[in-house]
Amino acid sequence: MALGLYLHIPFCKAKCAYCDFASVPGRPEWFAPYTDALCAEIAGAPARFPDIPPDQLPPRTAYIGGGTPSILPIPLLERILRALQEAFPLPADAEISMEANPGTVEPDSLRRLRILGINRLSLGVQSFRDAELRLLGRVHDAEQARQAIRWARQAGFDNLNLDLIFGLPGQSLEEWKQSLEEALAFASQHISLYALSVEEGTPLAEMINGGKLPAPDDDRTADMYLWAEERLEAAGYLHYEISNWALPGYMCRHNLGTWRNEPYLGFGSAAHSHLGRRRWWNVRDPQAYIQRLQAGLSPMEGEETLTEELDMAETMILGLRLVEEGVEVERFRRRYGRTPAEAYPEILARLSAQGLIEILPERVRLTRRGRLLGNQVFARFLPD
Ligand code: SF4
Incomplete structure (x- = not known):
C-alpha cells in the first residue's frame, strides 16, 4: 500500500x-x-x-x-x-x-x-x-x-x-x-x-x-x-x-x-487527505488558502476520524467501482480481520439474489446490471 x-x-x-x-x-x-x-x-x-x-x-x-x-x-x-x-x-x-x-x-x-x-x-x-x-x-x-x-x-x-x-x-x-x-x-x-x-x-x-x-x-x-x-x-x-x-x-x-481506499495526501485549496482512519480537507477558497499559508497557518478546514464501520463501507463502495477486480476478499480480510461476506452477510446475499453483484471466492464485484445501478448498490453499505 x-x-x-x-x-x-x-x-x-x-x-x-x-x-x-x-x-x-x-x-x-x-x-x-x-x-x-x-x-x-x-x-x-x-x-x-x-x-x-x-x-x-x-x-x-x-x-x-x-x-x-x-x-x-x-x-x-x-x-x-x-x-x-x-x-x-x-x-x-x-x-x-x-x-x-x-x-x-x-x-x-x-x-x-x-x-x-x-x-x-x-x-x-x-x-x-x-x-x-x-x-x-x-x-x-x-x-x-x-x-x-x-x-x-x-x-x-x-x-x-x-x-x-x-x-x-x-x-x-x-x-x-x-x-x-x-x-x-x-x-x-x-x-x-x-x-x-x-x-x-x-x-x-x-x-x-x-x-x-x-x-x-x-x-x-x-x-x-x-x-x-x-x-x-x-x-x-x-x-x-x-x-x-x-x-x-x-x-x-x-x-x-x-478505489482501493489506500492512503493519500492532498495539497492545495479544497484538497482532501486520508491517512489511516483520519481524513481532512483544506479550505476551498484559493484566496483563503493563500492567506492561511502566507500567515504560516494550516490550510486545513476540517477533519474527521472514521469509524471502522464507515471505513469498511467506503472500502466496499470504492472497490465495487472496479469492474474486474472488485473488492478483493484477501485484501479486505487483512485490513479488517474479516471477509466482506462476514462483514455484510445479509446485504451481499440480497444484492446477489437481485443480480446486482457477483460473489466469487476471491472477490466481490458488480454485475453488468449492478454497474448501471451502482448508486443503489453503494447506498446499501452506508451505516444508518
Ligand atoms: S470549469 Fe470546466 S475545466 Fe474548469 S474544473 Fe470545471 S469543468 Fe473542468
Whole structure:
C-alpha cells in the first residue's frame, strides 16, 4: 500500500456551464501566490506527518488535478514539481499525471511538461462536436481538442487519457457514437467516460429548470453507456472501473489507489487527505488558502476520524467501482480481520439474489446490471 499524492490547481479560463468543482475562472494574479502557498504546504508536509508508515513511502504516484493545471505558466509548474520531489522523492518509475485542457496547451508547453517528468496526461476533450462543447460552455472547440492530442503525442506523451462526457441534453445515440469513434481513432491509452451530472446552481441546471434545454434522458444515457462498453471492449480496452477504460498496462495507478481506499495526501485549496482512519480537507477558497499559508497557518478546514464501520463501507463502495477486480476478499480480510461476506452477510446475499453483484471466492464485484445501478448498490453499505 503506497501513499498517493494529489495536488490541486483551482484555476480555469472560464467556468463551464455544468461545473460545480472547486475551480475559479480567471484570477491570473493569484497564480504566483498560489504557487508559493502550495510549495510551502508541500515543503512542510514531511514534518507535519512524521508518522506515515514506512511501508507507504516513497509515494509511487502523484496526480495534478483541477481546475485546469495546464493554465499555470510552466515555470510555476516547475517550482511545484521541484517542491514535490524535494519533500517526497518519487522513484524513477513513479506515475506523475496531470490534467490539461485543450485551449490551454501549446506544443512547447507540452514538451516542457514531459521534460519536467509528467508522464501521464489527461486531456479534457469532453466531445468532438462543437455544438456540444458550446452547450457545455467549454473554452475550446473540437479542432483545438484534436490539435492538443496531436501535440501531446509529438511531445512524447505515450500514456494519454481522453475524457468524454455523454448523456447531454438532446444528445442522440448517433452523436455520442461519433465522438467516441473519433476518440478511438486517436488510440489513446486510456479513456474516461462520464455521464453528465446536472448539478443544482450551475448555469446548465438553470437552463434545464427554465425549460430552455431538455433534461438528459436517463434511458438514452444508459444505452450510450452500454454501447460504449461493447465498443471499447471490441477495440481492446479493459473496462477496469465504472467510468474508465485502459489498454493493457495503462490503468491509472493513482486512481487505482483511491478505489482501493489506500492512503493519500492532498495539497492545495479544497484538497482532501486520508491517512489511516483520519481524513481532512483544506479550505476551498484559493484566496483563503493563500492567506492561511502566507500567515504560516494550516490550510486545513476540517477533519474527521472514521469509524471502522464507515471505513469498511467506503472500502466496499470504492472497490465495487472496479469492474474486474472488485473488492478483493484477501485484501479486505487483512485490513479488517474479516471477509466482506462476514462483514455484510445479509446485504451481499440480497444484492446477489437481485443480480446486482457477483460473489466469487476471491472477490466481490458488480454485475453488468449492478454497474448501471451502482448508486443503489453503494447506498446499501452506508451505516444508518
Ligand atoms: S475545466 Fe473542468 S474544473 Fe474548469 S470549469 Fe470546466 S469543468 Fe470545471
